[in-house]
Amino acid sequence: MKNFVSVDDVYDINPLVEQALKFKTDPFASKSLGIGKRLGLLFLNPSLRTRLSTQIAASNLGMESIVFNVDKDGWALEFAEGAVMNGTTVEHIKDAAPVLGQYFDILCVRTFPTLQNREEDYSERIINQFIKYAGVPIVSLESATLHPLQSLADIITIKESVMQIPASESAGVKIVLSWAPHVKALPQCVANSFAQWVGAWGEAEFVITHPKGYELNDAFTANARIIHNQEEALANADFVYVKNWSAYKDYGKIISNDADWMMTNQKIAITNNAKIMHCLPVRRNVELSDEILDGNNSLVTQQAGNRVWAAQAVLNEILKSK
Amino acid sequence: MKNFVSVDDVYDINPLVEQALKFKTDPFASKSLGIGKRLGLLFLNPSLRTRLSTQIAASNLGMESIVFNVDKDGWALEFAEGAVMNGTTVEHIKDAAPVLGQYFDILCVRTFPTLQNREEDYSERIINQFIKYAGVPIVSLESATLHPLQSLADIITIKESVMQIPASESAGVKIVLSWAPHVKALPQCVANSFAQWVGAWGEAEFVITHPKGYELNDAFTANARIIHNQEEALANADFVYVKNWSAYKDYGKIISNDADWMMTNQKIAITNNAKIMHCLPVRRNVELSDEILDGNNSLVTQQAGNRVWAAQAVLNEILKSK
Amino acid sequence: MKNFVSVDDVYDINPLVEQALKFKTDPFASKSLGIGKRLGLLFLNPSLRTRLSTQIAASNLGMESIVFNVDKDGWALEFAEGAVMNGTTVEHIKDAAPVLGQYFDILCVRTFPTLQNREEDYSERIINQFIKYAGVPIVSLESATLHPLQSLADIITIKESVMQIPASESAGVKIVLSWAPHVKALPQCVANSFAQWVGAWGEAEFVITHPKGYELNDAFTANARIIHNQEEALANADFVYVKNWSAYKDYGKIISNDADWMMTNQKIAITNNAKIMHCLPVRRNVELSDEILDGNNSLVTQQAGNRVWAAQAVLNEILKSK
Structure with missing residues (x-):
């Protein structure tokens, strides 16, 4: 290298x-x-x-x-x-x-x-x-x-969890990158990079969900399915990566900030008891609810x-x- | 620990x-x-x-x-x-x-x-x-x-000096914590902590002197005698710790700043040729006079x-x- | 030492x-x-x-x-x-x-x-x-x-270059310190120090050139010849140290900032194909032209x-x- x-x-x-x-x-x-x-x-x-x-x-x-x-x-x-x-x-x-x-x-x-x-x-x-x-x-x-060192740590963390799943069930792991609200306009780095790495890794079904207008540069999302309905996207997910980013098209802008996009235990219920990921620092009760971060589904400390x-x-x- | x-x-x-x-x-x-x-x-x-x-x-x-x-x-x-x-x-x-x-x-x-x-x-x-x-x-x-690491260093410094006193005279060592003027409102940390440690150590007579209104939280001063007359407090002292702090009662305030409370050689004359301590940084000629810091009674460099x-x-x- | x-x-x-x-x-x-x-x-x-x-x-x-x-x-x-x-x-x-x-x-x-x-x-x-x-x-x-560590590095760099010259030609090396324009008022440190070290070293002819008014403190320039005409100074130079400084007499002032004093390849043509030195950071196309810094005469990276x-x-x- x-x-x-x-x-x-x-x-x-x-x-x-x-x-x-x-x-x-x-x-x-x-x-x-x-x-x-x-x-x-x-x-x-x-x-x-x-x-x-x-x-x-x-x-x-x-x-x-x-x-x-x-x-x-x-x-x-x-x-x-x-x-x-x-x-x-x-x-x-x-x-x-x-x-x-x-x-x-x-x-x-x-x-x-x-x-x-x-x-x-x-x-x-x-x-x-x-x-x-x-x-x-x-x-x-x-x-x-x-942010490639973050993405490598993310794949490592996913791999660690997958290794604990019996082989018979570990096929067809589903990963969802889910946009979250934030108070500031953040870079697209972590989302771009996660999409690029998961796509290149190729060992999981990969879905990205976000409000319309937050489309990432498609150079990074070629191997992802984009679904604008968060509930539909989360169905059967094994891993949900929660992250805010600002718009790529209307560059650097916060074009909507709907609090309904915050990840909560209610949404985890839609998933396959998904593990929840975030690169930190995280805005509690804005991006993710306390209950997730303080609960057993969170991988954020392990990721860090x-x-x-x-x-x-x-x-x-x-x-x-x- | x-x-x-x-x-x-x-x-x-x-x-x-x-x-x-x-x-x-x-x-x-x-x-x-x-x-x-x-x-x-x-x-x-x-x-x-x-x-x-x-x-x-x-x-x-x-x-x-x-x-x-x-x-x-x-x-x-x-x-x-x-x-x-x-x-x-x-x-x-x-x-x-x-x-x-x-x-x-x-x-x-x-x-x-x-x-x-x-x-x-x-x-x-x-x-x-x-x-x-x-x-x-x-x-x-x-x-x-x-500020417990400071207080431990203070006790170490006192111990070093006491060890040089003949055993017959080292009984009944007297330590005085003397409030000093300053231009800023400082935390009570060093004073609280020194009082707490000297109290817990228990190997010396311990007096705190300060203008009225600068009483520390009595959780830390249980083993100290409080004397508001600085001259009376300094009598026969072996160690004088000079330090400013802001008020605990009227919290964080400078309630008086009487320059007469500055430590000087004239006041050392009242003591038992006391060693003078301060945690640094010190405001010269506000908290302590130059003559003390440049003289043989100062322990401040040794303390640091x-x-x-x-x-x-x-x-x-x-x-x-x- | x-x-x-x-x-x-x-x-x-x-x-x-x-x-x-x-x-x-x-x-x-x-x-x-x-x-x-x-x-x-x-x-x-x-x-x-x-x-x-x-x-x-x-x-x-x-x-x-x-x-x-x-x-x-x-x-x-x-x-x-x-x-x-x-x-x-x-x-x-x-x-x-x-x-x-x-x-x-x-x-x-x-x-x-x-x-x-x-x-x-x-x-x-x-x-x-x-x-x-x-x-x-x-x-x-x-x-x-x-700035003595800089000056020692400068002498080391000159020595390295001189060692590559055949002995028969290495006698009579000529070093020129040439003032350069800048947008800010800079200290005289690097210039003072270079003059002091080259003077003390004594193994080269040493010339300083600058616009009138930028005379350095003569405590440092005793062994240098001062020539106010840059072209005359540069003739036959083997090393040209380019550096800005503010005035010593009219202390700390920028008294003139003539862009003609910028070092360029055209001026190198006057020299003995001189090596060009600068302590970095350098303002490109203000102190030195790009062509010098990107060319073979520059020693600046080696100096650093x-x-x-x-x-x-x-x-x-x-x-x-x-």
């Missing part, structure tokens, strides 16, 4: 999931692999779970990690070719990335979309320019349109815990490829 | 002090105890000495520590049961704490009081909810009403240095109890 | 450069020297390259490093003797520095000039008071008037990479002197 910015960087998902589960059983199984190697974690936007889980993963592999949170005002990067930098940007990616590439063996980058300029966001120019200029492997800690093993499997793969 | 948030978590103070002094002599005496263990340091409020001393303590024990400073605006936690989170809080403690508990073996938390809502502050709901939901030992790096050994003794105890 | 705040702390530059180049070849050659030693990195002003390169250098030597970024508003230090601290400063350097000296074996400090008060800036009172009160070696990570080996050579020297 050269970089890790989308599912396309993964040759085969299942061995990566198996490697992650091996690390979960034995965190220090490859504790010498990363000795003398350095991981840089560059945050152009803040992060909690992603930073901690990636630092722990690196440490489990014997790598040293150094975090640098960039105050966008303090270190505004320029990405435009040929720019005359007499404004607010203080350093060009063409100068910054190669320096970071000298300091680190692997560089992790977190960046967010503008939610203003769809073309720019979907070009993923920030993470792509790091790939172009850093000269070392780049790992996405969430980019403008995708699996972020460590997802990151460790990816770093392990990159270290072995170097 | 399961958690460390107040003196009540300590079975016996003296062995803990002795352990700290052993580490001061031999910092790496238990350098393998924490190998493969992770310490999370969560700062809901900023810290300098507390962070550095705790990180160093962890490292001396072989533990890895990861710091995360939380910008309250960026990661506002919700603590209310049943809250509909459609406002400014982005994550509920019930979701955040168990995730941190998965990432870390011990979790340290720093938080401050509001100084607006006494009932809320004195319920210690923030640190108590971390205890309730994290599932791993919690260490207070200062909470709404207490002892923060390392206090933290190391506590972490050592928790690691051994796991 | 006791402290490292200017070239005056270096007994002989060449052995330090050679040590740095040895570490570049074998980063872990002294990996046990710093075991059990702690490096504190205190940033009173933000830093990217300096922080990362120094942390990596420390780690290569087996040292643990702890970074603390000080929000000036949150931890405003007092430096005035006898101050009555009833204003905005929260801690006196006389109290803070000895505590840090207890926590760390070596203390690195980054601070910037006010650019308002020349006398205060050029007294270097901040870094000098750390030296006075910390009780451990102090390393400058850039101070009010100097050499920051690691400069810091490592200095820390190595201090550790060996302790």
Whole structure:
């Protein structure tokens, strides 16, 4: 694996999931692999779970990690070719990335979309320019349109649950990605990425449900069935991933915020006693009801815990490829 | 020791002090105890000495520590049961704490009081909810009403000085906690905690002196004599702890700020050539005169240095109890 | 070496450069020297390259490093003797520095000039008071008037290039420091320090060129020839260091900002195919044209990479002197 910015960087998902589960059983199984190697974690936007889980993963592999949170005002990067930098940007990616590439063996980058300029966001120019200029492997800690470490952790979590189902019943698992209300306009990253990974994984029936107007970019949803009626979508679901996102078409907008789309125990009743997933942080009683998060169907804490093993499997793969 | 948030978590103070002094002599005496263990340091409020001393303590024990400073605006936690989170809080403690508990073996938390809502502050709901939901030992790096790592370092520092007094004279040591003026309304934490620890320790005569109106919560001062006349209080003192706090009764207020309460060499003359203590940072020539801080009676640098050994003794105890 | 705040702390530059180049070849050659030693990195002003390169250098030597970024508003230090601290400063350097000296074996400090008060800036009172009160070696990570780790990395980079020139031609190398336009008023640190180091090194002809009014403090430029005509200065140059600085005389001011002073390929044509240097971050097409930074004459990435080996050579020297 050269970089890790989308599912396309993964040759085969299942061995990566198996490697992650091996690390979960034995965190220090490859504790010498990363000795003398350095991981840089560059945050152009803040992060909690992603930073901690990636630092722990690196440490489990014997790598040293150094975090640098960039105050966008303090270190505004320029990405435009040929720019005359007499404004607010203080350093060009063409100068910054190669320096970071000298300091680190692997560089992790977190960046967010503008939610203003769809073309720019979907070009993923920030993470792509790091790939172009850093000269070392780049790992996405969430980019403008995708969040692959989250999605890998999601697949790991689903796999763990499926493994507990008797083989005779585990065929035909059904996963539903269900849009939820929120008070803020959020990126499409987690939804895009989950759709992309579940589609590429191919081991489940996959349905996406959302109010009209919240259609995702169909580059990511080719293997999903879109159903606008949430009840119909939830029928017989084994896993329900609850997540808000802002509109892709009317870009970055909240076009409706119907509280009826909140996930509740009443809706779980429609499903096959589905496990409920969310990437956190979650707005209680807006996206999901308390009763779900405090109940036995919730996988959210387990999902967050699996972020460590997802990151460790990816770093392990990159270290072995170097 | 399961958690460390107040003196009540300590079975016996003296062995803990002795352990700290052993580490001061031999910092790496238990350098393998924490190998493969992770310490999370969560700062809901900023810290300098507390962070550095705790990180160093962890490292001396072989533990890895990861710091995360939380910008309250960026990661506002919700603590209310049943809250509909459609406002400014982005994550509920019930979701955040168990995730941190998965990432870390011990979790340290720093938080401050509001100084607006006494009932809320004195319920210690923030640190108590971390205890309730994290599932791993919690260490207070200062909470709404207490600062136990500071108090342990204070007792260690007093013990070091007492050990230098000939046995015949060391009986009947007198400690005075003396309120000092300040330009800001400060928490009662250090004063509450010092009173609680000296009271529980029980090896000294203990007097608290302050202008009327600055009475502390008597839950912490049961073993202290309160004297409002500073001169009378200081007579024959062996240790004088100088500290400002805001009012407990008229909660969080500065009700008087008489410059005459500043500690000076002239006042030391009343004492038994007392050693002067302060937790730092100190406002020179407001709380304490320069002459004291630059003179031989000051223990403040030694106190700050002892923060390392206090933290190391506590972490050592928790690691051994796991 | 006791402290490292200017070239005056270096007994002989060449052995330090050679040590740095040895570490570049074998980063872990002294990996046990710093075991059990702690490096504190205190940033009173933000830093990217300096922080990362120094942390990596420390780690290569087996040292643990702890970074603390000080929000000036949150931890405003007092430096005035006898101050009555009833204003905005929260801690006196006389109290803070000895505590840090207890926590760390070596203390690195980054601070910037006010650019308002020349006398205060050029007294270097901040870094000098750390030296006075910390009780451990102090390393400058850039101070009010100097940036010695940058200058050492610059000399290392020049040396690397000179070593590739046949001996018969390497005599009489010419270095030019050329002022460049910028949109902000910058410190004189990098220019002062480069002039000081190249002057002390003494192995090259050294010319400084700038518009009238940008004369540096002549304490640093004694061994340089000042030529106000840029073209004349550049003739036959082997190395051109491009850098903006604000005025020393009319202190901290931008007194002219002539775009003609930007370095371009056309100007390189006047030189001896000079290598172009800059400390980064650089404003493209304001200080330097794209064509230079993207071309073969640029040493800027190599310079930034050499920051690691400069810091490592200095820390190595201090550790060996302790």
